[in-house]
Amino acid sequence: xxxxxxxxxxxxxxxxxxxxxxxxxxxxxxxxxxxxxxxxxxxxxxxxxxxxxxxxxxxxxxxxxxxxxxxxxxxxxxxxxxxxxxxxxxxxxxxxxxxxxxxxxxxxxxxxxxxxxxxxxxxxxxxxxxxxxxxxxxxxxxxxxxxxxxxxxxxxxxxxxxxxxxxxxxxxxxxxxxxxxxxxxxxxxxxxxxxxxxxxxxxxxxxxxxxxxxxxxxxxxxxxxxxxxxxxxxxxxxxxxxxxxxxxxxxxxxxxxxxxxxxxxxxxxxxxxxxxxxxxxxxxxxxxxxxxxxxxxxxxxxxxxxxxxxxxxxxxxxxxxxxxxxxxxxxxxxxxxxxxxxxxxxxxxxxxxxxxxxxxxxxxxxxxxxxxxxxxxxxxxxxxxxxxxxxxxxxxxxxxx
Amino acid sequence: xxxxxxxxxxxxxxxxxxxxxxxxxxxxxxxxxxxxxxxxxxxxxxxxxxxxxxxxxxxxxxxxxxxxxxxxxxxxxxxxxxxxxxxxxxxxxxxxxxxxxxxxxxxxxxxxxxxxxxxxxxxxxxxxxxxxxxxxxxxxxxxxxxxxxxxxxxxxxxxxxxxxxxxxxxxxxxxxxxxxxxxxxxxxxxxxxxxxxxxxxxxxxxxxxxxxxxxxxxxxxxxxxxxxxxxxxxxxxxxxxxxxxxxxxxxxxxxxxxxxxxxxxxxxxxxxxxxxxxxxxxxxxxxxxxxx
Amino acid sequence: xxxxxxxxxxxxxxxxxxxxxxxxxxxxxxxxxxxxxxxxxxxxxxxxxxxxxxxxxxxxxxxxxxxxxxxxxxxxxxxxxxxxxxxxxxxxxxxxxxxxxxxxxxxxxxxxxxxxxxxxxxxxxxxxxxxxxxxxxxxxxxxxxxxxxxxxxxxxxxxxxxxxxxxxxxxxxxxxxxxxxxxxxxxxxxxxxxxxxxxxxxxxxxxxxxxxxxxxxxxxxxxxxxxxxxxxxxxxxxxxxxxxxxxxxxxxxxxxxxxxxxxxxxxxxxxxxxxxxxxxxxxxxxxxxxxxxxxxxxxxxxxxxx
Numbered sequence: 001x002x003x004x005x006x007x008x009x010x011x012x013x014x015x016x017x018x019x020x021x022x023x024x025x026x027x028x029x030x031x032x033x034x035x036x037x038x039x040x041x042x043x044x045x046x047x048x049x050x051x052x053x054x055x056x057x058x059x060x061x062x063x064x065x066x067x068x069x070x071x072x073x074x075x076x077x078x079x080x081x082x083x084x085x086x087x088x089x090x091x092x093x094x095x096x097x098x099x100x101x102x103x104x105x106x107x108x109x110x111x112x113x114x115x116x117x118x119x120x121x122x123x124x125x126x127x128x129x130x131x132x133x134x135x136x137x138x139x140x141x142x143x144x145x146x147x148x149x150x151x152x153x154x155x156x157x158x159x160x161x162x163x164x165x166x167x168x169x170x171x172x173x174x175x176x177x178x179x180x181x182x183x184x185x186x187x188x189x190x191x192x193x194x195x196x197x198x199x200x201x202x203x204x205x206x207x208x209x210x211x212x213x214x215x216x217x218x219x220x221x222x223x224x225x226x227x228x229x230x231x232x233x234x235x236x237x238x239x240x241x242x243x244x245x246x247x248x249x250x251x252x253x254x255x256x257x258x259x260x261x262x263x264x265x266x267x268x269x270x271x272x273x274x275x276x277x278x279x280x281x282x283x284x285x286x287x288x289x290x291x292x293x294x295x296x297x298x299x300x301x302x303x304x305x306x307x308x309x310x311x312x313x314x315x316x317x318x319x320x321x322x323x324x325x326x327x328x329x330x331x332x333x334x335x336x337x338x339x340x341x342x343x344x345x346x347x348x349x350x351x352x353x354x355x356x357x358x359x360x361x362x363x364x365x366x367x368x369x370x371x372x373x374x375x376x377x378x379x380x381x382x383x384x385x386x387x388x389x390x391x392x393x394x395x396x397x398x399x400x401x
Numbered sequence: 402x403x404x405x406x407x408x409x410x411x412x413x414x415x416x417x418x419x420x421x422x423x424x425x426x427x428x429x430x431x432x433x434x435x436x437x438x439x440x441x442x443x444x445x446x447x448x449x450x451x452x453x454x455x456x457x458x459x460x461x462x463x464x465x466x467x468x469x470x471x472x473x474x475x476x477x478x479x480x481x482x483x484x485x486x487x488x489x490x491x492x493x494x495x496x497x498x499x500x501x502x503x504x505x506x507x508x509x510x511x512x513x514x515x516x517x518x519x520x521x522x523x524x525x526x527x528x529x530x531x532x533x534x535x536x537x538x539x540x541x542x543x544x545x546x547x548x549x550x551x552x553x554x555x556x557x558x559x560x561x562x563x564x565x566x567x568x569x570x571x572x573x574x575x576x577x578x579x580x581x582x583x584x585x586x587x588x589x590x591x592x593x594x595x596x597x598x599x600x601x602x603x604x605x606x607x608x609x610x611x612x613x614x615x616x617x618x619x620x621x622x623x624x625x626x627x628x629x630x631x632x633x634x635x636x637x638x639x640x641x642x643x644x645x646x647x648x649x650x651x652x653x654x655x656x657x658x659x660x661x662x663x664x665x666x667x668x669x670x671x672x673x674x675x676x677x678x679x680x681x682x683x684x685x686x687x688x689x690x691x692x693x
Numbered sequence: 694x695x696x697x698x699x700x701x702x703x704x705x706x707x708x709x710x711x712x713x714x715x716x717x718x719x720x721x722x723x724x725x726x727x728x729x730x731x732x733x734x735x736x737x738x739x740x741x742x743x744x745x746x747x748x749x750x751x752x753x754x755x756x757x758x759x760x761x762x763x764x765x766x767x768x769x770x771x772x773x774x775x776x777x778x779x780x781x782x783x784x785x786x787x788x789x790x791x792x793x794x795x796x797x798x799x800x801x802x803x804x805x806x807x808x809x810x811x812x813x814x815x816x817x818x819x820x821x822x823x824x825x826x827x828x829x830x831x832x833x834x835x836x837x838x839x840x841x842x843x844x845x846x847x848x849x850x851x852x853x854x855x856x857x858x859x860x861x862x863x864x865x866x867x868x869x870x871x872x873x874x875x876x877x878x879x880x881x882x883x884x885x886x887x888x889x890x891x892x893x894x895x896x897x898x899x900x901x902x903x904x905x906x907x908x909x910x911x912x913x914x915x916x917x918x919x920x921x922x923x924x925x926x927x928x929x930x931x932x933x934x935x936x937x938x939x940x941x942x943x944x945x946x947x948x949x950x951x952x953x954x955x956x957x958x959x960x961x962x963x964x965x966x967x968x969x970x971x972x973x974x975x976x977x978x979x980x981x982x983x984x985x986x987x988x989x990x991x992x993x994x995x996x997x998x999x
Contacts, residue, residue, distance in 0.1 A: 126610075441804060445804035452880060452881075635830075636940070
C-alpha cells in the first residue's frame with residue numbers, strides 16, 4: 001500500500017504520510033489579499049474598508065471580540081458572503097465575484113458542520129469527490145492519519161466526541177490542499193485542556209502541510225500561541241497587526257493594549273521632547289516615554305506599561321536608573337495565582353494600577369494596606385494617543401463570536 | 402399552530418433530530434406517585450382496546466363465510482383471502498385508490514417540500530399570506546373543501562372523475578406536507594450547506610448530496626401521511642368523483658346493501674402491511690439507537 | 694436549475710443574521726410559486742366559486758338544478774332559518790366528541806410519552822397502536838362499530854340481559870352512537886399532537902414541579918398540563934374541525950334526529966341539486982369554524998404557533 005503511486009492531474013505523488021507534497025504547493029503558494037473590503041448589512045457596517053495581505057504559508061490570526069467583523073471577514077474570504085465593496089484576491093487573482101464552491105479555500109466551521117449522514121471518511125473525501133480527484137478515498141485516509149483519526153474512518157460524526165469531530169473537520173479541509181484554510185473559532189467548543197492540546201496540534205499540522213491558515217478567534221492567548229501574525233480587529237477595522245510579541249510589547253491603540261493582555265494606561269500631557277524620549281506630565285509627575293514607542297510626540301498621550309513590567313518597592317528602597325516611578329500608593333488587593341502574585345495599587349490622582357510579580361522570594365512581603373512605590377523601566381513604556389478611551393477593550397465580554 | 406399539527410401527526414413515524422446527534426435524554430427517574438400510578442396506565446390500556454375493537458372486528462369478519470351480507474358470523478374460511486378480488490369492483494376500487502394516492506402523494510410532496518424550504522430558509526414579503534394559505538385548507542372541514550371544488554368544477558362544466566379526484570386530493574395533502582417537512586428543514590443546520598459549498602459542491606450538488614438526504618426522513622414521513630390521507634379520504638372524493646369509485650367510496654356505497662367480505666380482506670391487508678412497515682422502521686431505529 | 698441554485702445560496706445567515714439579498718428572495722418566490730399557485734387554483738378559487746354559487750337563483754321556469762348567477766343574499770337567511778338546528782347539533786356533537794377524545798387521548802399520550810419513557814420499544818409499539826387505525830379505512834371501522842353495536846349484535850343483547858338497556862333499547866341510531874363514532878374516529882388526531890408535545894418535554898421540569906408541589910395531581914395541573922398546551926391546542930383543532938363537518942358517522946350510526954350539517958350539505962348537493970343552499974351552508978360552516986378557531990387560538994394564547 002505504501003508503495004502505491006497515485007496519478008493526479010498528470011503528476012505522481014506519494015500516497016501515504018503527507019497530504020500536500022512539495023510538488024503540489026498550489027495551495028501553499030498563494031497570497032491572500034483583501035483590498036478595501038467593506039461589508040454592510042443594512043445600516044450596520046460589519047467590516048469597514050479593510051485591507052490586508054496574508055503571505056502564503058503563514059499562520060494568521062484574526063483576533064477580536066464578538067461582533068468585531070472577524071467572522072464576516074472570514075466568510076467573505078470563503079465566498080459565503082459577498083463584500084459590499086472592495087476586492088478579494090487569491091494569489092493575485094480577483095475572486096470577489098466567485099462563489100464558495102469555486103474558490104480554492106476551505107473552512108473549518110465552529111460547529112464543525114460535519115455531514116451527519118456520511119461516514120467520517122466520506123466527509124473527508126467530500127471535497128475531493130466534488131473536484132473529481134483520483135484516489136479521493138486514499139487521500140482522505142491520509143488526511144485522517146494526519147489528524148490521528150485513521151481508526152475512526154467508518155464512524156458517523158454523531159458517534160464521536162467534540163474533539164474528534166474537530167479533528168475530522170480539520171482533515172476535511174486540509175485534504176483539499178486549499179490556497180487558504182480558514183478556521184472559524186475551531187476550538188471554541190472544546191474544554192480548556194483539549195483546547196491547549198489542539199493548539200499545539202494545529203500548529204504542527206500547519207507546519208507539516210505548509211498551507212496558509214487564517215484563524216479567527218476571540219481568545220488572545222490562542223491567537224498568540226499559534227499565529228505568526230495576529231491582526232486585532234475592532235468595529236470592523238484592524239486596530240493593529242504584527243507578530244504576537246510585537247503586538248504585546250508595543251501596542252499602538254488602547255484597545256490592543258487592553259484586549260491583548262492587560263495594560264496600565266495613564267493619561268498625561270507631553271511637556272518636553274529631549275533626544276530620544278518624551279517627558280510627560282502625569283498627575284504632576286514626570287514620566288518618560290521613548291519616542292520610537294510613542295504614537296504621538298505632542299499633546300495628550302496615554303502612558304502605558306504592562307503589569308508584569310512594574311515592580312513594587314517601599315519608599316526607602318532604591319530604584320534603578322532609567323525608571324519611571326509613581327507613588328506612593330496603597331495596596332488594595334493581593335491575589336496569589338501560583339506563578340505570580342497580582343497586586344492592585346491605588347495611587348492618588350492616577351487610579352488603580354495593576355502589578356504582576358513573579359513568585360521569586362526576596363525582599364519584604366507586601367500586604368494589602370501597605371504604602372508602596374511603583375517603578376518600571378523607561379524602555380518598557382509605550383505612548384498612545386491621548387484622545388483614546390483608556391478603558392477601550394478591557395471590558396469586552398469573553399464570549400464566542 | 403400549523404407547525405405542531407403536521408409534525409405531531411407524523412411524530413410516530415419520524416421524529417428524530419435531523420442530525421441524529423440530538424442529546425440523549427437522561428432516562429426518566431422512577432417516580433413514586435401514589436395517585437395515578439396505576440389508574441392512568443389502566444385507563445390508557447382500556448383506551449387502546451377501544452381503539453383496536455373495530456379493527457379486530459374487521460379482521461375477524463374477513464374470515465367469515467361469505468353470504469349476502471357480512472353481518473353475522475357464519476363460520477371460518479380462508480376463501481375470501483384466497484380470492485380477494487372475488488366481489489365485483491373491490492379490486493378495481495382499490496387500484497383506483499392506489500393510483501390516486503400515488504399521484505397525489507408525489508405531486509403534493511414535491512410542491513409542499515418546496516414551500517417548506519422557502520418558508521424556513523428565506524425571509525420574504527408575503528410570508529403571512531403564504532402561511533395563511535397553508536393553514537386555511539387544514540382548518541376547513543372536508544365537506545366544505547369538497548363542496549367548493551365541486552362548485553368550481555360544475556361552473557367550469559368539468560365532469561367529475563379520476564382527474565378531479567387527483568386534483569382535490571393533491572390540494573388537501575399539500576398543507577400537511579408543508580408542516581411536516583417544515584419541522585425537518587428547521588432542524589437542519591444551515592451551516593451544512595455552507596460546508597458543502599465550501600467543499601466545492603455547486604448549489605445543485607449541495608442540495609442533492611447534503612440537504613436532500615438529510616430531509617429525506619421528513620419528506621418520507623410527509624409522503625406517508627399524504628398517501629394515508631388520500632387513501633382514506635371519503636368525503637372530498639364523494640363530492641368530486643362522479644362515477645369514479647375509490648375504495649372508501651366503494652365500502653360506503655355498498656354499506657346499504659351489504660359489504661362483501663373481500664372489503665374486509667383488503668382493509669385488513671392494508672392494515673397489516675402498514676403495521677409491518679411501521680414496526681420494521683421502529684425496530685430498526687430502536688436497534689440503531691441502542692447500538693450507539 | 695435556477696430554483697435549486699437559489700436555494701443553495703440563500704441557505705444560512707451568519708451569526709449577525711443579515712437580511713437575505715434580493716436574489717435570495719427571488720429564490721423564495723420560485724420555491725413557493727408552484728405550490729401556492731396550486732392552492733390558489735384549487736382552494737382559493739373554489740372557495741370563491743362556492744361563495745358565488747351560494748348567491749345563485751334558480752333559472753325562472755328551469756329544471757331542478759338549473760341556476761343562474763345572482764347576488765341573492767336571502768339564500769343565507771333561508772338556509773340558516775331552515776338548518777340552524779343541524780348546524781348547532783354539528784358543533785355540539787363535535788365539541789362533546791373533542792372533549793371525550795381529550796379525556797381519552799391525553800392519558801394515552803401521557804402513558805406513551807412519560808410513563809413509557811426510557812423503554813423505547815414499548816413506546817414504539819404503543820405508538821404504532823395509536824397510528825394503526827389510520828391504515829384501515831375509517832369507513833370500514835365505522836361500519837364495524839355499526840355492526841358491533843347493531844340491534845342483533847351481542848353487545849346490545851348483553852346490555853339488555855343485564856338491564857343496562859331496556860328490552861327495546863338500542864345503541865345504533867342514537868346521538869350517543871354518533872358522538873362515540875366521532876370520538877373514536879378522531880382519537881388519533883388528538884393523541885398524536887399531545888404525545889409529540891409531551892415527548893419533547895424535559896422530564897426534569899416535571900421533577901422540578903414534583904419538588905415544588907410535592908403531589909402528583911398538583912404537579913400535573915400546574916406544570917405538565919400547561920406545558921403541553923400547544924399539543925392540546927393542535928389536538929383539539931385536528932379533532933374538532935373534521936368532526937364538525939363529518940357526516941359519515943351520523944349517516945352510519947345515527948338516525949333522522951342526529952343529522953349533522955355535513956349530511957345536509959351532501960344531500961342538498963346530490964339528492965336535490967340545491968346548489969345555492971348547499972354552498973351557503975358550506976360557507977357558513979367554514980366561516981363559523983374560522984371564527985371559533987381564531988377565538989380559541991387567541992384564548993389559548995398560542996398565536997405564535999400559527
